[in-house]
Amino acid sequence: xSSHHESIIREPLITGENITYSKITDDILVPVxxxxxxxxxxxxxxxxxxxxxxxxxxxxxxxYGIGAWGLNKTVGWAWDITGFVWxxxxxxxxxxxxxxxxxxxxxxxxxxxxxxxxMTIFAVICAATYIVAHMGRPWMxxxxxxxxxxxxxxxxxxxxxxxxxxxxxxxxxxxLVFWYTGLLPDIATIRDxxxxxxxxxxxxxxxxxxxxxxxxxxxxxxxxxxAGVSTPLVLSxxxxxxxxxxxSLEPGWHTTIFPPYFVAGAIFSGFAMVQTLLLVVRKVMSxxxxxxxxxxxxxxxxxxxxxxxxxxxxxxxxxxxxYSGSEYEQYAFINRSTGPYWWAYWSMMTCNVITPQLFWxxxxxxxxxxxxxxxxxxxxxxxxxxxxxxxxSLHRDYLPSSWVxxxxxxxxxxxxxxxxxxxxxxxxxxxxVLPSVAMAEVKLLVKSSSEQEKKKLLKQGQLDTExxxxxxxxxxxxxxxxxxxxxxx
Amino acid sequence: xxxxxxxxxxxxxxxEMMKGIDNLKEKGISIYDVFSPMPIHGIENKLGVxxxxxxxxxxxxxxxxxxxxxxxLYYMLVHDWPQNIGGKPHFAVPDFVPICFEWTVLFSSFGMxxxxxxxxxxxxxxxxxxxxxxxxxxxxxxxxxxxxxxxHDQIDSLLKEAGAxxxxxxxxxYVSYE
Numbered sequence: 001x002s003s004h005h006e007s008i009i010r011e012p013l014i015t016g017e018n019i020t021y022s023k024i025t026d027d028i029l030v031p032v033x034x035x036x037x038x039x040x041x042x043x044x045x046x047x048x049x050x051x052x053x054x055x056x057x058x059x060x061x062x063x064y065g066i067g068a069w070g071l072n073k074t075v076g077w078a079w080d081i082t083g084f085v086w087x088x089x090x091x092x093x094x095x096x097x098x099x100x101x102x103x104x105x106x107x108x109x110x111x112x113x114x115x116x117x118x119m120t121i122f123a124v125i126c127a128a129t130y131i132v133a134h135m136g137r138p139w140m141x142x143x144x145x146x147x148x149x150x151x152x153x154x155x156x157x158x159x160x161x162x163x164x165x166x167x168x169x170x171x172x173x174x175x176l177v178f179w180y181t182g183l184l185p186d187i188a189t190i191r192d193x194x195x196x197x198x199x200x201x202x203x204x205x206x207x208x209x210x211x212x213x214x215x216x217x218x219x220x221x222x223x224x225x226x227a228g229v230s231t232p233l234v235l236s237x238x239x240x241x242x243x244x245x246x247x248s249l250e251p252g253w254h255t256t257i258f259p260p261y262f263v264a265g266a267i268f269s270g271f272a273m274v275q276t277l278l279l280v281v282r283k284v285m286s287x288x289x290x291x292x293x294x295x296x297x298x299x300x301x302x303x304x305x306x307x308x309x310x311x312x313x314x315x316x317x318x319x320x321x322x323y324s325g326s327e328y329e330q331y332a333f334i335n336r337s338t339g340p341y342w343w344a345y346w347s348m349m350t351c352n353v354i355t356p357q358l359f360w361x362x363x364x365x366x367x368x369x370x371x372x373x374x375x376x377x378x379x380x381x382x383x384x385x386x387x388x389x390x391x392x393s394l395h396r397d398y399l400p401s402s403w404v405x406x407x408x409x410x411x412x413x414x415x416x417x418x419x420x421x422x423x424x425x426x427x428x429x430x431x432x433v434l435p436s437v438a439m440a441e442v443k444l445l446v447k448s449s450s451e452q453e454k455k456k457l458l459k460q461g462q463l464d465t466e467x468x469x470x471x472x473x474x475x476x477x478x479x480x481x482x483x484x485x486x487x488x489x
Numbered sequence: 490x491x492x493x494x495x496x497x498x499x500x501x502x503x504x505e506m507m508k509g510i511d512n513l514k515e516k517g518i519s520i521y522d523v524f525s526p527m528p529i530h531g532i533e534n535k536l537g538v539x540x541x542x543x544x545x546x547x548x549x550x551x552x553x554x555x556x557x558x559x560x561x562l563y564y565m566l567v568h569d570w571p572q573n574i575g576g577k578p579h580f581a582v583p584d585f586v587p588i589c590f591e592w593t594v595l596f597s598s599f600g601m602x603x604x605x606x607x608x609x610x611x612x613x614x615x616x617x618x619x620x621x622x623x624x625x626x627x628x629x630x631x632x633x634x635x636x637x638x639x640x641h642d643q644i645d646s647l648l649k650e651a652g653a654x655x656x657x658x659x660x661x662x663y664v665s666y667e
Contacts, residue, residue: 021501021526021627146565154565158574163587170591174598181602184611185625189526192622203666207606208615211625213538215609216528221541222605226598229551233594240587443527447503 016289050421057414087127093270094120252332252393261313268306272378307356351381498648509651524624554596
């Protein structure tokens with residue numbers, strides 16, 4: 001029931017004075033119903049310049065083939081697959097927030113799920129462009145599908161690369177459906193407030209949503225079941241991505257720890273990217289009351305947890321390499337940490353294992369600048385992780401005569417930088433035309449867990465004093481709460 | 490003859506609206522539908538809306554997906570063209586698991602969502618059948634069919650009593666989107 005109050009010891013999920021249902025709509029629709037501000041235009045200009053660079057570099061690749069990249073006979077996979085795994089990993093946080101946190105009834109997901117899901121979709125688009133680009137001849141993508149062809153042969157379904165085709169395409173399309181179904185009620189809100197052409201466009205996009213009892217009831221059933229099937233899906237996707245490596249016989253890749261290790265890494269990098277984006281969005285779009293310090297701190301806690309799992313995985317991997325007694329395996333790992341790519345290995349270790357541990361300090365995990373900087377460091381570290389796994393395992397193979405170093409060309413660098421541009425272009429367009437916070441879901445929280453309702457309870461004064469004091473203590477970290485008022489309650 | 494087709498009780502608080510439903514039900518007045526900007530938990534029981542069978546549909550679609558994937562893999566790898574790939578068995582069931590799983594998920598989610606769209610008549614370009622424009626923003630609307638429930642004054646007072654901020658007597662069923 002909407003009148004149900006959450007326990008006072010829980011932190012509020014919406015802060016601010018006079019939060020009403022209409023204020024939520026007004027606040028969230030500001031960027032959608034008005035012309036974009038300067039910050040948006042600057043961001044969009046930079047991002048689309050990046051997207052243009054991507055277009056140039058990818059066209060160049062398709063024209064000249066992947067010979068335009070720095071690949072050689074020994075290192076046949078490098079920045080392309082690094083970029084692919086990096087983007088897919090980033091995508092995972094969106095599904096995690098929207099599906100897993102829904103199953104666990106974590107209401108704080110309500111104000112961040114929409115933009116996290118959008119991030120998933122755009123990140124998977126970037127990843128998919130890498131798959132197509134690394135084929136060199138994009139039309140060859142057709143051969144990964146089990147279509148009748150002139151050779152009368154089917155694809156090799158025993159290969160994890162083919163599983164990947166199915167996993168990534170399922171993941172992308174299911175995420176898209178999940179996201180769009182969730183958007184319907186909010187698009188209807190925009191539609192009913194708009195006039196003229198905008199009304200017509202949003203009317204088509206809203207599928208005729210009207211918010212009747214049955215629509216909502218079935219909507220909730222759909223959300224719950226989609227969350228239920230998306231949860232194992234997200235785990236399976238990165239498991240299969242890791243099998244691209246793990247099922248090979250390459251020392252450094254051939255490890256059974258890969259699936260859980262990749263999944264933890266994916267969640268880790270995804271939450272870092274959500275943090276990077278939302279801290280900016282929150283400030284630029286004045287969403288401080290909806291994306292509160294509690295959200296930031298909770299995400300930082302997930303970053304410590306998953307970062308530590310990743311750290312344990314790195315150490316386990318190293319230990320098992322020694323324990324296996326296989327000298328090739330041992331060499332692969334010793335070479336990683338002390339060979340010519342030591343700097344990549346130690347960048348990975350520092351960014352993923354050491355610096356995230358700073359979040360154990362409450363001061364750091366509740367500081368916005370510190371969270372933002374650390375989240376970017378995690379993004380960098382996770383890129384290095386994939387680079388280390390891919391390039392350093394390959395560059396010294398069984399024959400010392402073919403040992404080489406890998407040097408990227410401007411084309412690969414531009415594709416990577418450009419893919420970040422593509423991602424931000426899509427994300428900024430999303431912020432401009434669709435509500436960045438799930439309004440209907442945030443409205444659910446107004447009566448149960450908003451700061452103003454909790455303040456009313458405090459004012460009534462029938463609460464356990466210890467619990468009330470605990471609650472007030474928790475409010476100290478919030479940057480969006482007027483604390484002076486609480487002194488006399 | 491009164492030209493009112495629908496009476497709308499418009500609330501700004503979901504709990505007051507729930508009280509409005511109780512008030513109306515007590516007097517035996519039937520409710521046509523309720524429109525709200527967010528899901529209201531517990532309203533289904535009040536209005537006697539049956540539990541959705543969509544999860545069952547999702548399960549059946551999932552089973553279909555799994556079966557289709559398995560049959561496809563069996564046909565292609567074992568029946569139609571058993572290839573010798575490193576001397577490994579053709580009928581390698583563990584290798585079938587990932588794709589069978591992916592298609593289970595794919596079929597169940599798409600099947601369920603399209604069933605949902607079908608059941609609720611949602612599709613791109615459908616004229617929105619909205620009774621009050623603010624029902625997707627900040628108003629909770631109880632709609633009562635005025636032709637079958639003729640005691641209009643009684644309905645008005647019951648809604649007011651529950652805390653309705655506005656009561657509308659509409660001659661048209663839906664807001665025009667022309």
